[in-house]
Amino acid sequence: MLRFLSLAAVASTILAAFILYGVKDDTRKLRSHMQDQQRLIRQHENDIAILKAERAHLARPQRIDELARAQGLGPTRAAQYGSLRSVPLRGKKP
């Protein structure tokens, strides 16, 4: 009985070592994976920051102003505003 217990203990130790090693290896890989992802996130964050800056640069008023004027557009004139009342109602069908 005792012997069986010893054997079982040895076997379970080996099994535990087996599992432990597996877990440890998984952890190492996950950590490395995580670091990779984190670096990727930082890289993407920086890319996003650059893209946002580029978008803001493209949307800067100086540029839009020039482009709009080239299209013949200009600032809204006061006369371009109208009230709803000045819009003719839809005429009745004949």
Add this chain to the structure above:
Amino acid sequence: MRPSIVISPGLPALKQSNRSPQAVPEPVAKTTRRRLAVVGALVIVSFGSIAGQLTRLGLRADATVKSSIAAPLSLHFARPNIVDRKGRLLATDVLMPSLFADPALIIDLDEVVEQLTALFGDLNENSLRASLQDRSRRFAWVRRGLTPNEAQKVHDLGLPGLAFRRELRRVYPAGAVAGHVLGTVDLDNKGIAGIERYVDEEVGVEPTHRSSDKLLAPVILSLDLGVQHGVRTQLADAMKRYKAKGASAVVMDVKTGEIIASVSLPGVDPRQPADRLKASLQDKLAGGTYELGSIFKTMSVAMALEAGLGTLNKTYDVTKPVMVGRKRISDTHGPKRALTMREIFLYSSNVGAALIGLEAGASYQKAFLQRLGVLGKIRTQAGPVAQPALPKYWNKAATTTISYGHGLAVAPLQFAAAAAALVNGGIKIKPTFLPTIPQDKDESNREGGGAVKDRVLSARTSLQLREILRLNVTSRIGTGKRARARGYRVGGKTGTAEIPGKNGYAKKAVISSFLAAFPMNDPKYLTLVSLFEPQGTRETRGAIAAGANAAPTTARIISTIAPLLGVLPRQLN
């Protein structure tokens, strides 16, 4: 009886034993064999399992895992983004390559210096050579903050000893449009002027490697990029049109003190920190004090009404010049007859303003201006505002000249903030570059309401000032009639101040300003436009007075920005 087999040196006792096999009893030998078999099996199983485990792990190895050597990043200060009131990006951080050299690894110094100076035209050849000559050093910056394009070009040179390090750099996507307000940062991304400095001192920066986008909440300014650009464009146009040496304009919310636009030309570029050191590029709104001339008459009339000297219909005899000591004050324009207070304002009579000032008295005038905030020391988030230059003695002479805007130099921004109280119902406001939190309806600083301590003027006086300011633009005799912006109710006052020089005031060098508010039925915004040393042109028929240049500039500015500010034109308002 089989002899026991010696299978292992682990049992030396058996091997070296001289005892006959018979000495080992049968059950013992059997037990031994069984034990050996078990041990052997265990050894095989354990080695097998290890082999199996390794095989298993080897087989499912993740192919995407790479060896990871992080690119060297120097520790930096991540700064929050700065955005305008509508969330448009004004300043942000990005990682940019910086070029450094390891002098010990450089093979041909001459070639390196030659190639680099050819690539970067403004790189100083001698200092570069000096910094790379010392081979005991292992690190020397060559240039920081390269564009990706430049970095690629350096990389393509293939010179040994050169390498990159990625650093956080501040970029200003909107360019120089709000240079004076934003300020600038130094090479290590620390704010050294303007809002950037405020960010360091009040908001906080984060020592880190990464871009700040996710890390820090953006700093939202009260500026509106569109309005800022509109004002800047119109000012630049005015500078050209009237051949002025400089120009400045501020647009302020009269109820909250939020600065919507703040432009001073010639401007500074936040990307060029050296710009800030040039006196010619100083911020004219907050960095310098000027005698602003007749726009001060708005204060004088407000003072007269507030002191109860009379109504707008009270008449003053302005036909005779006012003598204060040896100083003679007379009017060059306007009708030669007695004028009402309203007409004094419309004709911009210096004599009339002087009489009002004298009637109120020096101490009342000083106290009144103090209460409005013209004389105190103020600061905004962009830094301190230049302190007003007060007369040495606030005597009779000072009182008369200050009544029409001479003898007291004040920063335009400070004057604009004080003037806001004249049109907003009498509530003192504090100029700010940050959006104010909308207050509770019951406590809002609307006309008639507001905390008592902030009230510097009665609502009635403010109402009367609105009337004459509007009249000054609509009336045929008003000096501000060219400030009429089609469709919008603009009111304002002109001011043409001669610039004091070494030998008294210069006649031909003036600062012409226009203080305006709109829409005049319920003023929301105030503008103060100043042109520095404008010249007479054909358009102005040779005139250099504010009515001929600053007033029409204001009209153009208001026509441009009113739609952006959501101010509806007259027919809908």
